[in-house]
Amino acid sequence: MNSVVTHIGYGHFLVLSAILFAIGVVGVLIRRNALIVMMSIELMLNAANIAIITFARMHGDVGGHSFALVVIAVAAAEVAVGLAILVAVFRGRRHIDVDRMTTLKY
């Protein structure tokens, strides 16, 4: 069989992370629900984490794991603040459609 299929290397993980990042970008661009947009941002952060850990494994440096841990913590903080903003926005406007959020103060 083809060695690309049976012989897994670092390139596979990097391409996978690129595909996941592209799916996240598509989700941010085409969806109008702000919650789905935030989930797509999480997908992109995960893609970045996969790339970081692949490079850490490639260079044999555990520091990449520490960095990925920091990325996870930042993602958690981003989700907490972002969902709070969404709840505050929904309280005033009764929708979370990003195409209709055109003003900062409602």
Next chain:
Amino acid sequence: MRTSLVRLVTGLAVVAIALVAALSLTGGVAAAQPAERAPGAAPAPTAQPGTAPRGTAPRIQIVDGAAKPAAAPAAGTPAPRIEDPRARDVINSNGPAMAVLFWIFALGMIGGAIFVITRRNMIAAVMGMVGTFFAVAGLYMMLYASFLAVIQMLVYAGAIMVLFVFVIMILNRPEDEPWGLVGLPGKILAGIALAYLTFRLGSLLASVKAPADALLAPPPVVVPPGAPTDAPTLYDWGSTAGVGWNLFNEYLFPFEAVSILLLVAVVGAIAIARPLKADDDDAAEGDAAAGEAS
């Protein structure tokens, strides 16, 4: 709707089974290691600064004064030891079984991600997200990042997704129009861009030449002197002890900065989501929301 739910549950079950298989494979490496290494004479690791040669001693032992008084001359101040777990690759990390696992995880991850961005039902999207996160945790496992795989499952699939589900329950709005309104030129442009991206990624994947030792057991990790050696794989590359040693020695300031960031995020989230009591026309609704929250 029901068929999609059945498909989702099936996909999640497949991902879970694959994850259990990966975990058991990795655990099998750890379990089979001492039995195989003990009878044979272990070759000395290549890099061992600051320690005496240990001959035929099992590689797992920590060198300290109490354990090996004869072999370690500097018994009073033992230096950090460097393990070589490259010899622990009992299973063939480049073999077809690992390839099958990789493709299962890759399909679960991409399928879950596409599920997330195409569903109208937001709970279904969250379930696809959980499947994606479990598949990503499996990929971390394949990259020998066991600690981060567990953290991924705990923080992402556990905490963050529960937060999303809570907010979905609070908002409780059926989505009216999931897709943005684009005309025919936009769709053509998007199709061209997607085809180009797929072509580039496919050509990149086809040109990948994996090195022969691409996914073998990872390089050594520094073991602190006098550390407990309860588990034979305690200081594996990417384990909790290995990541913690790196995090608290080299990246202590970023760690503390992250704690400050989390504190600021918690305070900010509370300050943002709090009902505005001073607003006159919003007061009744804010009180109602506060009553719901408490």
